[in-house]
Amino acid sequence: MAQKTIAGVNLEVTEDGYLEDSTQWNEEIAKEIAKEEGIELTDKHFEVINFIRENADAGLTIRKVGKSGIVDIKGFYELFPGGPLKIASKIAGIKKPTSCV
């Protein structure tokens, strides 16, 4: 566990940079984590991020995001290139996903 200041807030993060406490999350924090991942967040990104936050405890998979009606799987990969479920979860301030699909 480590301390990290993101968007002016002192946060506990895991070794991989996931927030320990998702209730500390806000949109400014999301934008800053996204910037580290090389992503400029748009409204579409936030729609996906909100879906991910709402379903954080439901065993998220890429397939579920693809069926969310917000974005298809191809679009999800385009929004968060290089590992969409992991990167989107990190930006959404939830735990690292444990799904294999």
Added chain:
Amino acid sequence: MAEKKDTQVKKVAIICAKASLEDVYASLVLANGAVMEGMEAKIFFTFFGLDAITKKHMKKLHTASVGNPGMRMPGGLPFPTLLGALPGVEAGVSAMMRKQMDDIDVPPVDEFLDMITAGGGEIYACKLAVDMFKLKKEDLSDHVIDIITIGDFYAMAGGEGSQIIFT
């Protein structure tokens, strides 16, 4: 002690040569898992593995109910070989497997191919096997990029951090 430095896996080239549900799923999970992690993934379907990308067969893959030591009855008792040989048992067992996988969000084969290719994964068919089974490009899933030789596949499997996996 010298610091351990691993080269990260950046690309997987997967060869799927069998048609049973579990062997095909092994390849698909490996490929999908790779693209999910931002890695490159290519699958080469050959011999009976071609069933997984043949329109006629891809939705009806079976798991063997005879000669499969991993097979158990619901509850954990061994699955009698003679029972597995009865007509319809293998189809029933396979349908049950597919249902169980769907429950944990593992999609059917065609949808799995959609997912893998949506993430940039590439699907190829083996020319030798396609010729042997007298198939044509149109018999295969639309996700198949091309029918190629194993030599062609090796040619695109190289590079630092790349791995060839046979399932």
